[in-house]
Each structure stands twice: as C-alpha cells, then as structure tokens.
Amino acid sequence: xxxxxxxxxxxxxxxxxxxxxxxxxxxxxxxxxxxxxxxxxxxxxxxxxxxxxxxxxxxxxxxxxxxxxxxxxxxxxxxxxxxxxxxxxxxxxxxxxxxxxxxxxxxxxxxxxxxxxxxxxxxxxxxxxxxxxxxxxxxxxxxxxxxxxxxxxxxxxxxxxxxxxxxxxxxxxxxxxxxxxxxxxxxxxxxxxxxxxxxxxxxxxxxxxxxxxxxxxxxxxxxxxxxxxxxxxxxxxxxxxxxxxxxxxxxxxxxxxxxxxxxxxxxxxxxxxxxxxxxxxxxxxxxxxxxxxxxxxxxxxxxxxxxxxxxxxxxxxxxxxxxxxxxxxxxxxxxxxxxxxxxxxxxxxxxxxxxxxxxxxxxxxxxxxxxxxxxxxxxxxxxxxxxxxxxxxxxxxxxxxxxxxxxxxxxxxxxxxxxxxxxxx
Numbered sequence: 001x002x003x004x005x006x007x008x009x010x011x012x013x014x015x016x017x018x019x020x021x022x023x024x025x026x027x028x029x030x031x032x033x034x035x036x037x038x039x040x041x042x043x044x045x046x047x048x049x050x051x052x053x054x055x056x057x058x059x060x061x062x063x064x065x066x067x068x069x070x071x072x073x074x075x076x077x078x079x080x081x082x083x084x085x086x087x088x089x090x091x092x093x094x095x096x097x098x099x100x101x102x103x104x105x106x107x108x109x110x111x112x113x114x115x116x117x118x119x120x121x122x123x124x125x126x127x128x129x130x131x132x133x134x135x136x137x138x139x140x141x142x143x144x145x146x147x148x149x150x151x152x153x154x155x156x157x158x159x160x161x162x163x164x165x166x167x168x169x170x171x172x173x174x175x176x177x178x179x180x181x182x183x184x185x186x187x188x189x190x191x192x193x194x195x196x197x198x199x200x201x202x203x204x205x206x207x208x209x210x211x212x213x214x215x216x217x218x219x220x221x222x223x224x225x226x227x228x229x230x231x232x233x234x235x236x237x238x239x240x241x242x243x244x245x246x247x248x249x250x251x252x253x254x255x256x257x258x259x260x261x262x263x264x265x266x267x268x269x270x271x272x273x274x275x276x277x278x279x280x281x282x283x284x285x286x287x288x289x290x291x292x293x294x295x296x297x298x299x300x301x302x303x304x305x306x307x308x309x310x311x312x313x314x315x316x317x318x319x320x321x322x323x324x325x326x327x328x329x330x331x332x333x334x335x336x337x338x339x340x341x342x343x344x345x346x347x348x349x350x351x352x353x354x355x356x357x358x359x360x361x362x363x364x365x366x367x368x369x370x371x372x373x374x375x376x377x378x379x380x381x382x383x384x385x386x387x388x389x390x391x392x393x394x395x396x397x398x399x400x401x402x403x404x405x406x407x408x409x410x411x412x413x414x415x416x417x418x419x420x421x422x423x424x425x
Contacts, residue, residue, distance in 0.1 A: 025051065030059065031313045048090045049090075052096065053096065067148070101288070164185045175335060177189045189220045202348040202384075231247060276297075281316040355375065359371075381404060396422070
C-alpha cells in the first residue's frame with residue numbers, strides 16, 4: 001500500500017507540474033506492440049509503458065496451429081524477445097490489467113492500484129471470443145480459442161481418438177479442425193454457410209477449401225448447434241435438422257470475436273461495435289487513441305486481420321509524433337490448413353456485369369491463384385486475389401491494386417507470364 005501511495009503522490013506531483021512526457025499503451029497484441037515499435041523508430045524520446053495481461057506479448061495466429069499442436073511454445077511465438085523491450089527503453093508491465101482509464105486526468109489505473117500518468121493513452125485491448133447463448137453452453141467441455149490459456153486447455157484434450165465438435169468453419173475453426181485431425185482426433189465441423197468464407201476468397205476457392213476437410217477425415221455439416229447437454233461420458237450436441245443428438249468429448253466454439261470496449265465505455269469514450277476512431281486512430285477524446293481489434297473507423301466495418309492491426313499501431317504512432325500516417329494499402333490476410341498456405345488481398349467477388357474472375361493455374365491443384373478484375377472502359381484492373389501456395393501472386397496483385405495498374409486478363413491467367421512484368425503496366 002505504501003508503494004501505491006507513493007505512485008499516486010508521484011502521479012499527483014507530475015500532474016501539478018504538467019510533466020508527463022509518457023505514452024501508455026494498454027494491450028500487448030500486435031497493434032499494441034506495433035504502436036510502441038513505431039514510436040521508438042519514429043524518434044519518440046519520452047517514456048513508453050506497455051501494459052499486457054500476459055507475461056509478455058505473443059502472436060495469436062499460431063494459437064490454432066503450431067502452438068495448439070505443441071510444436072512451438074509461447075516464447076517461440078513472442079512478438080518480441082524480452083531484451084527488445086529493454087533495448088527500446090519500453091517499460092513492459094506484464095501480468096497486469098488496466099481497470100480504469102481517466103482521459104481528463106491522463107491516467108491509467110492498474111489492477112494492483114498503481115496509477116500511471118500519460119500525455120497520450122493508446123487502447124489496444126483487442127477482443128474476446130464470442131460465446132453464443134446456447135442451452136448447455138456453460139459446460140466445462142465447451143471451449144473457445146482466443147488466448148494462449150485457451151489453447152493450453154484445449155491442447156490437453158486433443159488426444160488421439162478424442163471426439164471434437166467445432167462450431168464455425170471460418171479461419172479459426174478450420175485451422176483448429178485441421179490441427180486436431182492431425183493430432184488424431186475425430187472431428188465434426190459445422191457451419192450454416194455453404195461454403196464458409198466465400199466472401200473472403202470467392203465461392204470456388206471456398207468450396208475447394210471446405211472439401212479439404214472430408215478429404216482429411218473431418219466430417220462437415222451445413223447446420224447449426226441448437227443445444228448441449230452433459231452426459232456421463234461427454235456432452236450431447238443437438239444439431240439442427242438431426243433427429244438424434246451426437247456425443248462429443250470436446251466442443252470448440254469458433255464463431256467470431258467481439259471488441260473489448262469495456263475500458264473505453266467506462267471512460268466515457270464513444271463506442272459502437274468498437275471504440276470509434278478517426279482516420280488517425282483518435283477516439284472521441286483527443287488524448288486517447290485506439291488500435292487493433294477494439295477500434296472501428298467511423299462509418300466503416302472493423303477489420304480484424306493481423307496486418308490491419310499492425311497498420312493501426314503505425315498510424316497511432318504517427319499521430320502522436322505529429323507525422324504523416326503511412327500510406328494505406330489493400331487489406332491482406334492469410335490462413336493455413338492441412339499444410340497448405342492461403343493468402344488473400346482486396347475484395348473477391350462473383351462475376352457480374354462489372355467484374356470477371358481470372359484463374360491462374362487450376363483451382364484445386366496448388367499452386368494456383370484467382371483474381372477478381374473490375375472492367376473499366378476497355379481495360380481491367382485487379383480488385384482482389386487469393387492464392388494457395390503462391391505468395392508471389394498475392395504480392396504482385398497487391399501492388400496492382402495499390403497502384404491501379406491495368407492488366408490484360410489473358411496474360412494474368414497464363415502461368416508462364418512473369419507477374420513482375422505486368423506491374424509495369
């Protein structure tokens with residue numbers, strides 16, 4: 001308590017003298033780490049405090065893949081090694097949670113009572129896995145996968161022969177199903193969409209990706225989960241359209257995430273399906289910024305991909321430094337399943353009066369790539385692309401989109417065409 005009083009006295013004295021020269025970042029995901037890294041590389045010389053609820057910030061994409069499989073430990077997926085924070089003069093406050101933010105006072109209060117003052121506060125609180133209100137959904141056999149401790153708990157149960165129901169065949173659900181199958185589990189994967197993730201990769205590629213599951217021994221069903229009920233040997237799942245329930249050892253809910261806006265809301269900031277920010281990541285209070293999964297640009301949908309969170313952090317740092325923000329780039333994502341690497345960029349659409357789809361190679365025979373082109377006058381411009389085991393195609397497509405380069409569809413479709421030549425227009 002004496003220590004806490006001392007910190008409070010220090011905070012009061014700092015406010016009285018108007019001396020802070022400090023940025024506090026709440027949350028150590030990719031957005032938070034990108035913010036502190038960009039601050040230092042951009043020349044910020046003041047104090048930087050990074051508050052992280054885990055021991056250290058770690059990367060989340062491996063949680064459904066290598067980390068869940070046990071082939072990589074948490075230190076191996078750390079976003080930065082411990083010495084990096086010391087080298088960059090960043091005060092990493094691990095195993096700590098912020099319980100209050102007071103924008104008018106420039107204060108962040110931690111769960112242990114410490115109060116840290118700051119000129120600027122950056123909220124990088126991320127999101128939480130969605131747990132739908134399903135009867136019986138509070139069973140201890142029901143899991144989500146968002147944090148390392150979620151993966152730790154799940155990994156202990158994914159033994160050969162374990163019966164796993166995965167609800168949701170988006171990126172996380174599909175990756176977890178792939179990992180569990182490789183660990184020898186009996187997996188059933190359900191999703192109401194047929195095929196899942198068509199909006200992200202296009203219908204043909206989505207259908208092929210979904211077909212990989214049964215090809216590897218995963219049963220896929222186009223349905224929803226109605227209820228769960230504990231049994232002496234597991235949990236009975238009632239699926240829509242089936243007369244009898246099915247019994248499983250484990251249920252994994254992979255139905256999305258919701259932004260963690262509790263701190264922001266309690267602080268009086270404007271929130272609406274995220275912490276509302278402007279183009280420079282500034283919230284409704286000029287000294288508070290928000291980045292990553294918790295943030296939403298006004299009048300836009302949230303973007304939950306890894307790189308988008310990284311760019312948020314870089315924009316926030318530029319705002320604090322009074323610099324121009326980095327030039328925007330086309331959104332990009334990736335996913336892995338059954339030892340195949342999938343990348344996507346831009347918008348994938350079904351062919352219509354204004355767009356056409358061009359396939360480079362053959363869908364279902366990696367490596368291949370698929371492009372969505374928009375007709376503009378007599379020419380075509382790439383607006384989206386997805387590739388399997390062909391990262392070069394996505395990198396080239398991204399440059400085409402960002403630069404607005406017109407392309408010849410026939411040349412684009414020819415695997416023998418060097419895509420770098422098309423970048424010259």
